[in-house]
Amino acid sequence: MTAKVLSLRPRGTPSLSGLMVLAGPGLTAVNHVIIDRMQSPVALIPELAGHLIAGGGKRLRPMLTLGCAALLDYGGTRHHKLAAAVEFIHTATLLHDDVVDASGLRRGKATANRLWGNPASVLVGDFLFSRAFELMVEDGSLRVLKILSSASAIIAEGEVAQLTAQREVETSEDRYLEIITAKTAALFSAACQISGVVAERGPDVENALESYGRNLGIAFQLVDDAIDFVSDADTMGKDVGDDFRDGKVTLPIILAYARGSEDERQFWRDAMRGKRVGPEDLIEAQRLLGTSNAISDTMARARHYGARAMDALSGFPNGPARRALTETVEFAIARAY
Template identity: 65%
Template sequence: MTSNVVPLKRGSEQGRPSLAPILSLTATAMNSVNQVILDRMQSEIPLIPALAGHLISGGGKRMRPMLTIAGAEVIGYQGTRHHKLAAAVEFIHTATLLHDDVVDGSETRRGKEAANIVYGNPATVLVGDFLFSRAFELMVEDGSLKVLKILSSASAIIAQGEVDQLVSQRKIETSEERYLHIIGAKTAALFAAASRIAAVVAERDETEEKALDDYGRNLGIAFQLVDDAIDYDSDAAEMGKDRGDDFREGKMTLPVILAYARGSDAERRFWQDCIAGFTISDADLAEAVTLINMHNAVADTRERARHYAQRACDALAIFPDSEARRAMVEAAQFAVTRGY
């Protein structure tokens, strides 16, 4: 094993980074994972697979289960236990998305109408509960109390993070530290758990478990930072959702936190009026984007994302150079250069 720092190259150094290497690396195993997902979302109640399938088949990247598969590849695990667990990870993620869309009143998800718009809020919440239950069935079937502890703890942390974000909504005084704590819970916790469990099923030591946990956690933070930047610098067609959704919902994401901290008194009054919940027009969104760009808030959000992505890559340095490690590094690079 080595202790070298693994460099995170910018896209301009080697062409635009992509998920192609990690998709290729995990393709065969992900076919098995997808089959588990398809089988376990079935129910004698037709509404359940219909609503679950609306989101699950909606073109998501499946990053979280891919991390479980890629983690197994980087440590050389040859078994198949992690296939069901990767499906459990995706069910946890999908359940949280369904619940989030109800809480946020979202109208679109992955470029089409959100499930709550098509099927209504009650059905969406209940199917989210169903998917959580399926995830825990899969964990119990695996039989590892350690895996169960890691994934159940992550589920609790995600829920706490979502509540924390709700409490912080429309609070202009939210600090960058508080924001990072929120995204560390609501996003990074599942990235970390998804990565770590690969080492657990392979019965590797604590050092390798922690390395994969650190990779996933830092990648998750980077991923969410970029998501929050995208809300202000990409168009709706590219994002698969409406531009400015976070702004309209009064979410204190890092671009707003930075622009507010750097703004004049008049600019701060603008942010206070908008975030506090007054009527937000298209002109307000345009002004918000102007201020965010003027203060380099999106660029600096992406730069912070690069910092966490580099930490993710550094965590992999204990593993020998391999196709799997290179694919995971490029996935981190993709996370910070993507526009969707």
């Protein structure tokens, strides 16, 4: 099963190195903002927030803000605070998600809710949302405020939609795509689009960057949902099959259910209701995902959205920035964590 999925990945080893080099100087400034703004006289706040912020994340979303600014040859510094706001929004959603999912592991480390409890995690998440909005207001652009505040609302709607779809194995593929576009892709698209605003490049450029980020975010989530069944805690930072045990209806399950026999469909219904979530049931789920080509087709869809993300960059001059953003798409599809 694992070998079959890995064979679908592009040859070579795409990485974030190009984006990291591109964003490097700006990312140092962003990190200074993050460290400064997560401080509080209430000691638990920086302690808990720092546990997650310093917990091994790649800062992908703020790096996208910086990378898109470089693509536009923007020479100012406004995007530093805005990239920090993007990271605060992302971190706040992770804190809240781990509470909702009762997660115990993230990026290979114990989650904040496991260490400090659910109430502290929720409240510190609220604190980080507030810090993000402070940074937006300080920027002074109503356009930026609209983009990022709308993204925050859409993310929350997506999380609620996912919660209501949990264990509903007959969720349609279209509905699933609506959910991941909201809960994951909205922040990717906003992180990219705001660079077009600060660079004052107009609606066409903004729309191209928004499209790049949105399609990248969809591809990113599709890969996440596929590798939940084929990776492990060392590479994913969480246990294999966590989504399966939590009753999260993702695209691989939607496809396997739609293509299965009645007995196979009954297995998925029982599994999503929490009746078949033992180790042997996960093995059976992996088998059914393999025989139905559900994982390979999920990866094919990820490549489709990845291609759309790269197409959105076609109007920009070829150069280090465009190549780095293109390789970021390739990395999102080829990664194994």
